[in-house]
Every structure is written in C-alpha cells, then in structure tokens.
Amino acid sequence: MKYTFLPHTNIRVSKICLGTMTWGRQNSEEQAHEQMDYAVEQGINFFDTAEMYPIPPKKELYAVTEEFIGNWFKKTGKREEIVLATKIAGRADFTKHIRTTGFSREAIISAVDGSLQRLQTDYIDLYQLHWPERNTNFFGQRGFNAEATDLWEDNIHQVLETLRDLVEEGKIRHVGLSNETPWGTMRFLEESKVHRTLPRMVTIQNPYSLLNRLFEVGLSEVSMREKIGLLAYSPLAFGVLSGKYLGDVQPRKARLTLFPNYKRYSGDTATEATKKYHELAQNHGLSMAQMALAFVNSRPFVTSNIIGATTIDQLRENIESIDVELSDEVLEGIEEIHESIPNPAP
Helix, strand or coil: CCEEECCCCCCEEECEEEECCCECCCECHHHHHHHHHHHHHCCCCEEECCCCCCCCCCHHHCCHHHHHHHHHHHHHCCHHHCEEEEEECCCCHHHCCCCCCCCCHHHHHHHHHHHHHHHCCCCEEEEEECCCCCCCCCCCCCCCCCCCCCCCCCCHHHHHHHHHHHHHHCCEEEEEEECCCHHHHHHHHHHHHHCCCCCCEEEEEEECECCECHHHCCHHHHHHHHCCEEEEECCCCCCHHHCCCHHHCCCCCCHHHHCCCCCCCCCHHHHHHHHHHHHHHHHCCCCHHHHHHHHHHHCCCEEEEEECCCCHHHHHHHHHHHHCCCCHHHHHHHHHHHHHCCCCCC
8 A cells, every 4th residue: 555644734644545435325334344344454544434425315324324434443443543534514405304504613513523423433534524515516517607696605714713623622633625616725725824723624525537637627736736635536437437337238236227317427428438448448458447546546636546346346456556557658548538538527
C-alpha cells in the first residue's frame, strides 16, 4: 500500500480508501466485516461512509452502514488503526426521512452525535458536508442554471462556527467538502482565512474517473494551490469502467442491474468511450478496472481513491491497482480518447 497525508494535518492515510455505500443493500453486515478485515490486511487504514448510506437511500435502512462499521470496531477493537470519514446529508427530497433542516447548527450537532453513537466511537477523523445546500451543479448536472430559483442564504460562516465548536469538543478532528464547485470551495477556504479561528476544509470528495474528469477544470488548480486534497469517488463509474456491462450485459446482482435508474455513467457517449478504454486496456494486457483506478491513483491532486466492491474478488482487484504503473503509451492513449470524447458522464 502507498500512503499520503490529509492536507494540513499529520494524519497518514492509505492512497486507497475503502468506500462503504453498498453495505446494507447489496452487502450484508457479515460481508461488510469481511471487506473491512481484508482491506486492513492489505494496508488500508482509511474508511469513508455517510449517514445517508446505504445508497439508494431508504428510510428503513437509514444509517445502517455506519452501524455495520461501529459493530466491526466493537468486535475488532481496531478503531485507533482507522482514519474514519463520514458525512452529514444535505437537504433534498430523497433525504426528507433524515431531516429537512439542512446545515443548521442543530442539524449538524444532531448528525454528528448520531454518527458517533452508530459508529461506536468518541471522535470522527474527517467530517464532510455531503453536498451543497444551495442550488448548483452536482450529482451529474453538467452546467450551472443561473436562472434557478434559490432562496439560499450564505450561512457558511455559521456552518464553520458549528464545526469549530465540535472540533473544540473533540467530536471531530478535521472537516471536508463533497460534491462542491470551485466557487463553493473557495468560499469556504476564504472564510477560514479571514476568520482564523474557523476550521479549514482539508479535503473535497468529488466524482473523478476516466468518464468524468471535470475536476480538472477549475477544481484541480484550487486543489493544488490551496492544498485541499481530492477524495475521488466513483473512480469506476458505478462499475461501468470494469467493462462488465459492455455488450448490453446485465450481470446478476450488479449495481446497475438492481438499480437501473442510476444511469449517470451509462449514456450512449459514455458507453462509446468505455469501449475505447476497454480496447486500450486489452491492447496493453491490462485489466480495464485496474487501468482506470491506476489513472486516478496517479493524479497529483488525489489524496485518496475511494473504491467500492460487492465481492472480495472485486475488492482484491481494486486494491491491487495501487501497484499498477501506467506506461507513457497507455497514458497517451487515455488522453487521445479523452480528447475525442471528453467528460461524457458529468
């Protein structure tokens, strides 16, 4: 395993982070524990979860993923070995069963306390805002709708004050963003620069893969100049970049077979690009999944690559991508495909 640090901290994290969003829907608690055991054996010390997990969200399954992790901590006694990240759900129609109060002070405090209880821990290493409260482009929206009705009031200072208080109480150690834009990221960073008692966002968790490199437009410069590290999610684009859906195949129990509405990475243009990446991987004797993950691993703005799997075989292949070094020829081939079909799946 390779390691790096969460920016502006002394917290050492594995370059591969174990994602958990399938636990409770596609994976049982026993399988989740098996994945955590295996990941730790391979050197992974970084787990990412969220109060909204598992996904797709469902009222009856609210936060069971955190409960699985908490039970594993209790069983193994390995809490101190793990860098633990979780998130507060934002305001949205699909999270009304969680709360409708957004990132109010009361909502954040309640969310943190709930996560601590479920995770059976006294502290969270990295606490993230799952998505912005304001109307903006995230979750697959390609552009910003300037005419969108938005009654959002800029409460970023209040959010940071609440997070500061939780840091001072010892309930969280550091804070991060998720599904944010360049404007939103800089807005948070500038607020903590002007008001130095407020905590600084150290990471941003956004989608990044061969099918979605929009982070490179604006956010990569912010990431590197401001030293706010990317935690890349969906690096395999819901499994599309494993190649298992090519030829209109619908593997039994696969995510897109079970949840066909999740079409973010399955449009015609994305499928065309996927075929080209598959051919490139085959021509160089590579697993397409490992090629896709190794590309993400190699980017200078990536702090950690969040992988997910529903089987141990998938998990093993994904973790082994850390040892894959892409040749100049492969990287040139990737760029050629990207130039011809740029960002087909925002």
